[in-house]
Amino acid sequence: MSKTLDEVINSLSPERRARIEQRGRELIREEMTLQALRKQLELTQEGMAERLDIRQANISKVERRSDMLISTLRTYVEAMGGTLELVAHMPGRGPVTLEGFADGSGGHK
Template identity: 80%
Template sequence: MMRSLPDDLRAEAEERGRELIREEMTLQALRKQLALTQEGMAQRLDIRQANISKVEKRTDMLISTLRDYIEAMGGTLELVAHLPGRPPITLDGFTDAPLLKD
């Protein structure tokens, strides 16, 4: 069915599919996709494995905690605000509060 769509519509559908997949990715799934264990993440962050489990189960956390976690996987975190009638705005200037320690 996708092959029968015009190129521009197919590209839009494929991009939206990628967006939906990105929206649904959990920290645990991202870690596993990178072939990292909770123990390995704990070593990278100098915390206990149990704290990695807690971070991955949270639905609300400090931005600095999320940033530390993402950076431990070799990535970077950008916080982008999407407001009506404006282009996306990358927010900056959050404090570097430490991740959960033992």
């Protein structure tokens, strides 16, 4: 007989369920589109357009892009109240935060 997902999850120990739920939250945080992030922050495209002093249609274009300038992404993230860091993950070593991309001054703060 087949079990539903709820039945399988309910059969796990509370500790295991907690670990699974935590990992799920981590995965959701790790992979998010600009549109999903904006919506999670309860911001509209119109509100973002006002913050960036551009047309709403341009917000839609930015959110659909798969390739953009780092400066464009940084400006968009900052308009949502965040900061942007560029982190490289290299084999055999920990994550490295790349400098010179964090602000619009070419790395000179």
